[in-house]
Amino acid sequence: MKCGFCGREFPEEAGYQSCGTCPLAKLKGNSCGMVKCPYCGYENPKETGLVKKIRSLRRKA
Ligand SMILES: [Zn+2]
Structure with missing residues (x-):
């Protein structure tokens, strides 16, 4: 997916993993x-x- 802030693309799974420490x-x-x-x-x-x-x-379009 694409980050809405910095615009870089990263796999969604990487985002989930980094959220592991989120309270x-x-x-x-x-x-x-x-x-x-x-x-x-x-x-x-x-x-x-x-x-x-x-x-x-x-x-596709
Ligand atoms: Zn970002």
């Missing part, structure tokens, strides 16, 4: 629902399946 993640179990950018630390809202679908359609 919210501990409260809610595993994830706080945000994807933290490994480059700048900005917490991006998690992309929904619908957003990904729209984006993939745009790429």
